[in-house]
Amino acid sequence: MQNKPMGDAVQQSRLHHQLMPLSIRSETRFNKNILKKLEARGHEVQSELKGNNGVVQAIRKHPDWLEAVSDSRKSGAPDGY
Secondary structure: OOOOOHHHHHHOOOEEEEOOOOEEEEOOOOOHHHHHHHHHOOOOEOOOOOOOOOOOEEEEEOOOOEEEEEOHHHOOOOOOO
């Protein structure tokens, strides 16, 4: 997610590619055009992901401060000191 604010990158929709069985599941809001292109390349796109899959917490060190972002999928907030 280069050149995006860290909060936007953490909140982006996600997909999960399963090796066995070979299939892709995505969040409801995942870009449908990307899923169609993956299907055209032979990937099997199955049902949408249920629940919170791949929750992310991110920290970026700036010269004089730390930036923390919490994934809204876990209904939490950044925590630390």
